[in-house]
Amino acid sequence: MTTEIISTDAGDARVTWHPAPRPRLVLAVSHGAGGGIEARDLRALAGALPAHGVSVALVEQPWRVAGKKLAPAPKTLDTGWRGVWPALTAPGLPVISGGRSAGARVACRTAAELGAHAVLALSFPLHPPGRPEKSRAAELLGAGAPTLVVQGGNDPFGRPAEFPEASHELVEVPGADHGFAVPKRAETTQERALGILTDAVVRWAASLG
Numbered sequence: 001m002t003t004e005i006i007s008t009d010a011g012d013a014r015v016t017w018h019p020a021p022r023p024r025l026v027l028a029v030s031h032g033a034g035g036g037i038e039a040r041d042l043r044a045l046a047g048a049l050p051a052h053g054v055s056v057a058l059v060e061q062p063w064r065v066a067g068k069k070l071a072p073a074p075k076t077l078d079t080g081w082r083g084v085w086p087a088l089t090a091p092g093l094p095v096i097s098g099g100r101s102a103g104a105r106v107a108c109r110t111a112a113e114l115g116a117h118a119v120l121a122l123s124f125p126l127h128p129p130g131r132p133e134k135s136r137a138a139e140l141l142g143a144g145a146p147t148l149v150v151q152g153g154n155d156p157f158g159r160p161a162e163f164p165e166a167s168h169e170l171v172e173v174p175g176a177d178h179g180f181a182v183p184k185r186a187e188t189t190q191e192r193a194l195g196i197l198t199d200a201v202v203r204w205a206a207s208l209g
Helices: 040-052 074-089 102-114 137-141 190-207
Strands: 002-008 011-018 025-030 054-060 095-100 118-122 147-152 169-173
Touching: 002 074, 011 040, 011 074, 025 040, 025 074, 025 102, 025 118, 025 190, 040 054, 040 190, 054 074, 074 095, 074 102, 095 102, 102 118, 102 137, 118 190, 147 190, 169 190
Parallel strands: 025 054, 025 095, 095 118, 118 147, 147 169
Antiparallel strands: 002 011, 011 054
């Protein structure tokens, strides 16, 4: 594992690399607006994917590196992501642009412009809780690259059944919330929930040309 600081027009970002022994892809994933790269889904991917030929780059947006508690406007998040992109492509491998929640929105909004090989959207916030009319589906549908959505079955920001039928693939983690946590008494254990997530990403990444 190695860490590097990248200067962007939004401030300094930080990339923590989990390299694969024989990499064929890079998965770059950023965090949401309310947390960092310690999120359970990002940690699970960093632990599982390198063994399958996918180097994982966990990206901390400049506002997190600066110690701020609130995420800036989407435009500033996109600026930070664009600034990190050259470091992500430096290994010379195709890059899957990904993120959880707000980070997933950033990945979708910038994928076509940056030439992302594919997009991974974890807990895509389809709408604010209780406000389905405030849909962000256009961002997801406009990604312009093969897209996998992994969504908790009880995510208040958008349950799987609410997503539009389109070109993206969607995998449901039964009973999981926006952070992929499952109730203690749920049929699906926490370990199994994360296994469903990582297995789906491993399978999907293997299918990418």
